[in-house]
Amino acid sequence: MNWTANDIDLYMQQQEYIDTALIPLVHIGGGGAMKQSASSAEFLLNLSAFIERQFKGRVVLFPPFSYTDGNDRERLAAEWGSSVSDMPFRHVFYLTTDPSWSREGIIEDAIWIPSIPLESMDKKLKQSVLEDQVRQIIPVLTSKWASE
Amino acid sequence: MSNTRVSRRQFLNYTLMGVGGFMASGMLMPMIRFAVDPVLEAGAAGDYIPTSQKVSELTEEPVRVDFTYDQVDGWYESEVTGTAWVYKEGDKVVALSPVCKHLGCTVNWGGDSAHPNQFFCPCHAGRYEKNGQNVPGTPPIGPLDEFDVKIEDDLLYLGATKPNTLI
Numbered sequence: 001m002n003w004t005a006n007d008i009d010l011y012m013q014q015q016e017y018i019d020t021a022l023i024p025l026v027h028i029g030g031g032g033a034m035k036q037s038a039s040s041a042e043f044l045l046n047l048s049a050f051i052e053r054q055f056k057g058r059v060v061l062f063p064p065f066s067y068t069d070g071n072d073r074e075r076l077a078a079e080w081g082s083s084v085s086d087m088p089f090r091h092v093f094y095l096t097t098d099p100s101w102s103r104e105g106i107i108e109d110a111i112w113i114p115s116i117p118l119e120s121m122d123k124k125l126k127q128s129v130l131e132d133q134v135r136q137i138i139p140v141l142t143s144k145w146a147s148e
Numbered sequence: 149m150s151n152t153r154v155s156r157r158q159f160l161n162y163t164l165m166g167v168g169g170f171m172a173s174g175m176l177m178p179m180i181r182f183a184v185d186p187v188l189e190a191g192a193a194g195d196y197i198p199t200s201q202k203v204s205e206l207t208e209e210p211v212r213v214d215f216t217y218d219q220v221d222g223w224y225e226s227e228v229t230g231t232a233w234v235y236k237e238g239d240k241v242v243a244l245s246p247v248c249k250h251l252g253c254t255v256n257w258g259g260d261s262a263h264p265n266q267f268f269c270p271c272h273a274g275r276y277e278k279n280g281q282n283v284p285g286t287p288p289i290g291p292l293d294e295f296d297v298k299i300e301d302d303l304l305y306l307g308a309t310k311p312n313t314l315i
Binding site: 010014017018053056057058123138142 | 214216227229248250251252253254269270271272287
């Protein structure tokens with residue numbers, strides 16, 4: 001499900017089946033890091049849209065949450081964590097290309113995937129690269145689902 | 149030049165009929181053209197999306213076929229990739245939609261190792277037979293949709309989805 005009115009309507013009716021929130025964490029860099037940050041954001045949004053399509057009936061894809069270097073990540077994580085836990089989701093996944101979340105233990109179970117620059121790829125290659133990445137993430141999701 | 153005399157009355161008659169005829173046909177021609185236009189129109193062939201799948205390479209084992217098309221939603225224009233599961237049944241080519249009839253996940257052929265010859269939905273373990281029939285006792289409530297199929301120069305073209313006709 002996407003974060004759109006129609007999809008959320010459906011979510012409201014089918015809450016017992018749609019029990020997972022997927023939140024992309026997007027880093028916004030300034031100055032020289034701008035291009036790199038845009039490239040990772042492009043990759044991450046493509047990837048999360050792909051996951052959404054694969055698991056439309058179980059996952060709600062949140063609008064990407066973006067932050068800058070100036071943000072206090074621990075506070076952001078705590079605030080997000082408590083807001084999302086008030087929602088009726090049984091599983092919450094954070095998806096990011098920024099290793100600091102899990103490395104510094106701010107969000108222990110954030111799924112980190114290395115960013116791959118998609119901008120120079122043609123459509124076919126882009127798709128197969130994304131498919132490979134999704135194939136890596138699927139076991140993470142399914143094992144979490146199976147463990148409840 | 150006198151054996152065919154044209155009287156003034158005759159001359160006026162001919163002239164008026166000629167001019168009137170032109171005017172009438174000028175009015176009627178577009179009307180007739182509009183009336184017969186729907187018959188002349190070529191069938192809506194533009195709705196078929198080409199894929200790179202060669203029909204001669206298809207077997208009875210379903211394979212994934214990807215195709216892309218442009219989609220405009222409000223101001224957001226995007227290129228959407230669609231997928232179909234395609235196999236041959238005798239000489240007929242069957243293309244099934246991968247969208248699960250439960251809540252819209254994407255199903256995979258043989259995605260569950262316990263049921264290698266079925267379509268499997270990873271979200272809630274829904275299963276379908278090869279012809280798209282949903283397996284009773286799993287969450288899906290109907291069979292997988294089917295694509296209209298067209299074959300041109302051995303290449304597969306996919307049209308609109310329609311309710312499953314194989315069952």
